[in-house]
Structure formats: structure tokens, C-alpha cells
Amino acid sequence: MKTVKLLFGYTLIATLLVSCYAEVIVDDEYIETSAFNTDQVLQSYELWYVDINETRGNGEVPFLQRAFTVSFDQGVFYANNNIVGIGKTGNGFGIDVGYYNTYRGQVEIDHDVYGNWLLEVYALNGRTLELYDASSDTSYILKGYQRNNFDYDQVFYDNIGYFIQEYDTWEKSYTSLEGALNDFDNENFIQFLPSFFRSSTDAPGTSLSNLRWDFKGDYQIYDIPNDRTLKALTLDYDFFGNDYFELYVINDATIELYHPDSGTVYEFRGRGYQQYLKTSKGAVDKKRTKSSNPTMNVVRKRVN
Numbered sequence: 001m002k003t004v005k006l007l008f009g010y011t012l013i014a015t016l017l018v019s020c021y022a023e024v025i026v027d028d029e030y031i032e033t034s035a036f037n038t039d040q041v042l043q044s045y046e047l048w049y050v051d052i053n054e055t056r057g058n059g060e061v062p063f064l065q066r067a068f069t070v071s072f073d074q075g076v077f078y079a080n081n082n083i084v085g086i087g088k089t090g091n092g093f094g095i096d097v098g099y100y101n102t103y104r105g106q107v108e109i110d111h112d113v114y115g116n117w118l119l120e121v122y123a124l125n126g127r128t129l130e131l132y133d134a135s136s137d138t139s140y141i142l143k144g145y146q147r148n149n150f151d152y153d154q155v156f157y158d159n160i161g162y163f164i165q166e167y168d169t170w171e172k173s174y175t176s177l178e179g180a181l182n183d184f185d186n187e188n189f190i191q192f193l194p195s196f197f198r199s200s201t202d203a204p205g206t207s208l209s210n211l212r213w214d215f216k217g218d219y220q221i222y223d224i225p226n227d228r229t230l231k232a233l234t235l236d237y238d239f240f241g242n243d244y245f246e247l248y249v250i251n252d253a254t255i256e257l258y259h260p261d262s263g264t265v266y267e268f269r270g271r272g273y274q275q276y277l278k279t280s281k282g283a284v285d286k287k288r289t290k291s292s293n294p295t296m297n298v299v300r301k302r303v304n
Contacts, residue, residue, distance in 0.1 A: 038102040042072035045144030052288045057134020062114045083163040084252045092147040156249045164192040168272025179264025222296035231295045248301050258302040
């Protein structure tokens with residue numbers, strides 16, 4: 001591997017090399033520093049975004065596979081495993097999921113669910129780390145941010161497929177007066193599961209346990225070229241036609257669906273938030289995988 005172990009920017013390297021003990025081995029640009037320096041590197045950014053699409057290898061480090069961000073803070077290991085609440089949970093760090101110790105070029109993480117993992121730490125540039133698990137020959141790429149410059153909005157849009165699955169269902173909370181009558185006016189609940197959606201015409205306020213699902217079908221989210229805050233959503237009903245919407249995130253509990261064919265705006269509020277903590281349900285059911293949305297060449301019709 002032609003990379004630099006713990007190469008976290010030439011300026012920072014120089015600072016650390018003169019400030020404390022470090023051993024340098026000139027061998028394919030391999031640099032090994034002290035355990036103290038390793039910890040400084042991990043704490044140099046408050047949040048490390050796990051860029052799941054950059055993962056290399058066929059193995060898995062379970063707690064990295066399930067996290068959007070991780071943080072290393074004075075021996076405590078944090079993770080944001082949900083999009084909902086990101087930026088607010090644990091003052092932005094997420095939840096406490098374990099502890100860590102550093103060695104020369106390595107970090108040992110004692111995770112509350114998955115036990116001990118010894119990972120090698122590499123730096124690809126001044127704000128990008130690689131955590132390498134030798135046992136599975138798998139690498140995760142982490143990009144560093146401070147909490148005050150982390151693009152939370154973009155994380156929602158980049159991971160919107162996970163976000164809409166973090167609630168048991170979405171309940172319609174608003175329908176605009178503008179817009180032509182259409183069949184979707186009658187659908188008050190919609191649930192997004194990993195491979196299909198279903199919707200209900202039950203009255204607003206119906207308890208989740210009493211919902212009857214009237215419609216079912218496939219759904220797809222699309223990226224829109226050159227429009228980073230717009231997603232397209234298609235609902236392909238099993239026995240009817242398709243519906244097309246512009247999908248917007250209002251906040252971490254509200255989405256907006258704009259129906260261009262009728263000119264109607266709908267808002268839906270999330271109900272039944274599924275927080276992925278340390279339970280077996282969260283640990284097993286929620287896992288990020290490499291993915292990319294197809295693109296759709298359309299022009300935004302909704303005027304906000």
C-alpha cells in the first residue's frame with residue numbers, strides 16, 4: 001500500500017515530530033508515530049464522516065458499516081448511527097458506543113456491542129483517514145470535519161434513502177389548497193421499507209398498530225444533476241400507474257412532496273422514530289451499503 005501511515009498533513013506532522021517522540025522509517029513513505037500522536041490525529045477533527053461508497057474490501061467492521069459519523073474524544077468513541085437527530089444528539093457527536101486506546105499507528109476500539117477491534121490508521125491527506133481492518137482486509141475512508149462546518153443538510157440529501165426509513169411511517173400533516181384533485185389526496189400514511197413502500201387512506205391520527213395498508217408498490221429516489229437539494233421520488237403502485245414527486249427535507253421529522261402533475265404540495269411528519277442505539281434490532285437491521293441513486297434529468301417545478 002503506497003500511502004503514509006498517519007500522514008495528516010505536512011504541517012501537522014512537523015509540529016508533532018518536534019513536540020513529542022516519533023519514529024520515522026523511510027520505506028515506501030511509511031511513517032510511524034507514537035501512540036500519543038495517533039490520538040492527536042484522531043482528535044484533530046470532531047467528526048469523521050464515514051464515506052461508505054469509498055470502502056475497499058469485501059469484509060465488514062460492523063460499527064463503521066452502520067455509522068454516518070464517528071468521533072474520538074479523550075478515550076470515548078461516539079457514533080451517529082441515525083440521520084434523524086444528527087447535529088443534535090450528544091451535542092453533535094452522537095451516542096457513546098464504546099471506548100478506544102491508541103498505539104503507534106493503530107487504534108483499538110472496544111465497542112459496546114461488537115467487542116474489541118484493532119484497526120490500523122492511515123492518513124490519505126490532511127483531513128482524510130483510512131481505518132484498515134487486517135483480519136478482513138477491509139478499509140473505511142473517513143473525512144474530517146468540525147461540528148461548526150459540517151454540512152448537515154447535504155448528509156440528509158446524500159443519505160435520504162436511509163432517512164425516510166428511520167420512521168415507522170410518515171403521516172400527512174398538510175395539503176396545499178392550490179392544486180388539482182388527485183388520488184394521492186386520499187393517502188394519509190406512507191411507509192418506506194428497504195425494497196418497497198405501502199400507503200394507507202386511514203384517517204389522520206390513527207394509531208400505528210391499527211393502520212391498514214391499502215396500496216403497495218416499488219419506489220425509487222433519483223438524483224437531479226446540478227441541483228443538490230432536490231430529489232425525485234417515484235411511486236410505482238402494483239395495480240395503478242406511477243406517481244412522481246419532488247422530494248424535499250424540511251427538517252429531521254418532516255418531508256415535503258410536491259406533485260407537479262396536480263401542482264399540490266404535501267407535508268408528512270415522521271411517526272415511530274427508530275433510533276439505532278445498542279440494541280440487537282438496531283445493530284442487525286440497519287446497515288449502510290455502497291449505493292448511488294440513478295439520475296433524472298428534470299427541472300425543479302416547485303417554487304419555494
